[in-house]
Amino acid sequence: KQEVTQIPAALSVPEGENLVLNCSFTDSAIYNLQWFRQDPGKGLTSLLLIQSSQREQTSGRLNASLDKSSGRSTLYIAASQPGDSATYLCAVGRRTYKYIFGTGTRLKVLA
Amino acid sequence: DTEVTQTPKHLVMGMTNKKSLKCEQHMGHRAMYWYKQKAKKPPELMFVYSYEKLSINESVPSRFSPECPNSSLLNLHLHALQPEDSALYLCASSQPPLNSGRHVDTQYFGPGTRLTVL
Numbered sequence: 001k002q003e004v005t006q007i008p009a010a011l012s013v014p015e016g017e018n019l020v021l022n023c024s025f026t027d028s029a030i031y032n033l034q035w036f037r038q039d040p041g042k043g044l045t046s047l048l049l050i051q052s053s054q055r056e057q058t059s060g061r062l063n064a065s066l067d068k069s070s071g072r073s074t075l076y077i078a079a080s081q082p083g084d085s086a087t088y089l090c091a092v093g094r095r096t097y098k099y100i101f102g103t104g105t106r107l108k109v110l111a
Numbered sequence: 112d113t114e115v116t117q118t119p120k121h122l123v124m125g126m127t128n129k130k131s132l133k134c135e136q137h138m139g140h141r142a143m144y145w146y147k148q149k150a151k152k153p154p155e156l157m158f159v160y161s162y163e164k165l166s167i168n169e170s171v172p173s174r175f176s177p178e179c180p181n182s183s184l185l186n187l188h189l190h191a192l193q194p195e196d197s198a199l200y201l202c203a204s205s206q207p208p209l210n211s212g213r214h215v216d217t218q219y220f221g222p223g224t225r226l227t228v229l
Binding site: 102 | 115117142144151153154155156159161166167199201203205207216217218219220221222223225
């Protein structure tokens with residue numbers, strides 16, 4: 001059974017810091033991996049999608065990498081801002097239509 | 112338009128009530144999903160519709176009944192719910208896999224319906 005874990009569970013950093021969020025999965029047989037952001041009580045916003053054949057994806061200040069063989073993905077956020085405060089979720093695409101979500105990292109960026 | 116809308120935003124119901132949650136998208140997506148999310152937990156998949164047919168049912172109790180009347184709409188009918196069913200219910204949509212591939216595409220989520228069962 002695929003298990004997806006995110007470390008740390010919570011993170012508080014001062015504004016301007018570069019930071020790394022980690023996502024680990026137990027079964028490397030994945031189709032893709034997606035990073036989402038969720039604000040309190042709201043829906044999920046897709047940030048980046050990495051196909052299994054790709055190593056990384058970039059969008060603005062965000063960079064996500066994927067290492068299937070080691071079962072890891074990282075989300076790098078450059079020059080963090082208070083507006084980045086949210087819960088970040090990774091989700092592993094196992095087969096058609098099915099995503100398994102990670103446990104999430106709650107990020108707080110202090111002004 | 113990359114928006115998925117959900118109504119109502121909030122819903123409070125008793126255990127004997129019958130209510131429905133609604134979801135709509137106009138992105139031409141032919142796969143639509145219902146997720147349940149408890150506080151401080153990740154979303155859990157409940158149902159998936161592909162081309163208006165039920166594709167996945169994750170062993171959800173029968174008091175939850177999904178319906179996909181057309182390619183843009185997805186409903187979740189609720190009946191005889193329990194207090195532990197209180198949660199945020201999220202709808203999502205995506206393009207289904209191409210004939211040559213079988214991987215999940217980017218999912219677009221709605222804002223959710225906050226359900227409280229008394």
